[in-house]
Amino acid sequence: MSQQQSFKKVSAITGMKDILPGESARWEHLEAIVRDWLAAYGYRNLRAPVLEHTRLFARGIGEVTDIVEKEMYSFTDALNGDMLTMRPEFTAGMVRATIEHNLLYERPQRVYAMGPVFRHERPQRGRYRQFHQIDVEALGFAGPDVDAELILMLARLWKLLGLKDVRLELNSLGLPEERAAHRQALVAHLETHIDVLDEEARRRMHTNPLRVLDTKNPAMQEMANSAPRLFDFLGEQSRAHFDGVCERLHDAGISYTLNPRLVRGLDYYNLTVFEWTTDRLGAQGTVCGGGRYDGLLELLGGKPAPAVGFAIGMERLLDLWEQDASYDTPAECDVYFVHQSEAAQRQAMRLAELLRDAGLKVMVHAGPSGFKAQFKRADLSGAAAAVILGDAELQSGRASVKWLRQEQADNQEQQQEMPFGQLVEFLQSRCKQKV
Numbered sequence: 001m002s003q004q005q006s007f008k009k010v011s012a013i014t015g016m017k018d019i020l021p022g023e024s025a026r027w028e029h030l031e032a033i034v035r036d037w038l039a040a041y042g043y044r045n046l047r048a049p050v051l052e053h054t055r056l057f058a059r060g061i062g063e064v065t066d067i068v069e070k071e072m073y074s075f076t077d078a079l080n081g082d083m084l085t086m087r088p089e090f091t092a093g094m095v096r097a098t099i100e101h102n103l104l105y106e107r108p109q110r111v112y113a114m115g116p117v118f119r120h121e122r123p124q125r126g127r128y129r130q131f132h133q134i135d136v137e138a139l140g141f142a143g144p145d146v147d148a149e150l151i152l153m154l155a156r157l158w159k160l161l162g163l164k165d166v167r168l169e170l171n172s173l174g175l176p177e178e179r180a181a182h183r184q185a186l187v188a189h190l191e192t193h194i195d196v197l198d199e200e201a202r203r204r205m206h207t208n209p210l211r212v213l214d215t216k217n218p219a220m221q222e223m224a225n226s227a228p229r230l231f232d233f234l235g236e237q238s239r240a241h242f243d244g245v246c247e248r249l250h251d252a253g254i255s256y257t258l259n260p261r262l263v264r265g266l267d268y269y270n271l272t273v274f275e276w277t278t279d280r281l282g283a284q285g286t287v288c289g290g291g292r293y294d295g296l297l298e299l300l301g302g303k304p305a306p307a308v309g310f311a312i313g314m315e316r317l318l319d320l321w322e323q324d325a326s327y328d329t330p331a332e333c334d335v336y337f338v339h340q341s342e343a344a345q346r347q348a349m350r351l352a353e354l355l356r357d358a359g360l361k362v363m364v365h366a367g368p369s370g371f372k373a374q375f376k377r378a379d380l381s382g383a384a385a386a387v388i389l390g391d392a393e394l395q396s397g398r399a400s401v402k403w404l405r406q407e408q409a410d411n412q413e414q415q416q417e418m419p420f421g422q423l424v425e426f427l428q429s430r431c432k433q434k435v
């Protein structure tokens with residue numbers, strides 16, 4: 001058997017999706033809206049590597065979290081033995097870069113990143129192993145103004161996209177000493193309910209008791225509902241911070257619910273935490289999560305500095321957006337060149353460059369094909385017009401323009417002849433009418 005025959009075809013890794021051209025147009029459309037939206041608030045792009053040292057995440061996200069305990073793609077660098085991890089979220093890397101390049105030396109920073117993150121989870125709707133986040137961080141700001149600004153920003157994005165039914169849940173995780181006092185009370189509560197705790201909860205009750213309350217196990221709901229609430233342990237300063245956020249949300253007309261059970265899956269949060277959720281995405285209803293992480297810069301070896309941010313899950317956002325807003329896949333080009341001979345094709349390539357200079361999107365049929373096959377492709381491309389170059393057209397220095405879409409054909413003659421020298425202007429004015 002030849003090598004070629006014995007090679008079994010390779011498919012993508014489970015939970016990692018190809019985003020094909022038909023779908024990617026919508027992604028690019030979203031990304032363009034998102035970039036404009038971020039620019040409207042003065043956010044700048046920070047691009048950190050996908051790979052980081054494992055210890056960055058272990059330290060930054062917390063050893064006893066779902067992500068670090070079981071979701072990270074980590075491996076040993078065969079060249080030098082370093083333990084490396086594919087980023088499971090953006091914040092740790094953004095903070096590392098901020099510290100490493102001393103970005104807060106001059107002034108606080110508003111930064112964002114967009115791209116793939118990796119978590120080894122059980123794939124299902126809204127849960128993938130490679131997924132994408134829009135990550136936004138305001139570094140060096142103590143709030144509560146910036147906390148509120150981030151939430152206002154998100155409300156604006158939902159509005160820009162025409163999303164309905166996304167709800168805001170808000171909580172405060174207070175300051176470290178308040179969490180310590182609450183933790184004592186919580187562990188005592190968990191101990192008295194030890195018989196209803198599942199294995200994971202028993203394991204976590206001393207390492208990360210707050211996360212035990214985040215359980216989805218129905219048998220533990222009553223225990224979780226009756227647990228002491230961190231919110232009740234907040235001191236004056238934490239309450240004032242929380243009120244400061246709420247007042248500004250009120251000013252902006254943004255409604256929210258206080259969810260005292262909201263803790264978020266990462267260890268680094270304090271004070272403000274929030275999530276935007278919807279009922280329309282099945283079990284994975286959280287579109288965006290964020291909060292304040294004032295201790296993280298110091299924890300990662302930087303000078304202490306306050307910070308707050310959020311991450312949006314792009315697959316979930318797109319899923320929701322598709323339900324709320326129809327979208328016409330844009331045409332691949334405005335003009336498609338159909339030609340008869342090699343000489344005609346070479347002329348088509350020259351004319352196409354001139355049309356592109358004028359800002360039109362142009363495809364020239366590649367390879368030898370009959371007119372019928374070429375017109376079929378022209379049609380599939382979604383082009384408004386086909387430009388036909390046959391031998392007769394080459395001789396006369398004129399091209400035939402055929403309108404392919406009903407709306408254009410209605411307004412002008414179905415097919416028109418045009419001297420090469422006038423083609424650019426003619427097509428430019430007609431095709432732009434469409435936009």
Ligand code: ATP
Pocket residue numbers: 089119121126127128129131132133264265284286287288289290311312313314315316
């Ligand atoms: P969940 O509770 O759904 O596991 P999380 O708390 O782990 O979410 P974050 O770490 O806050 O999620 O990530 C921010 C956002 O990224 C989430 O709100 C969600 O929209 C999205 N997200 C998280 N995990 C996945 C995944 N495996 N696949 C697709 N999107 C995800």
Ligand code: MG
Pocket residue numbers: 066265
């Ligand atoms: Mg998770």
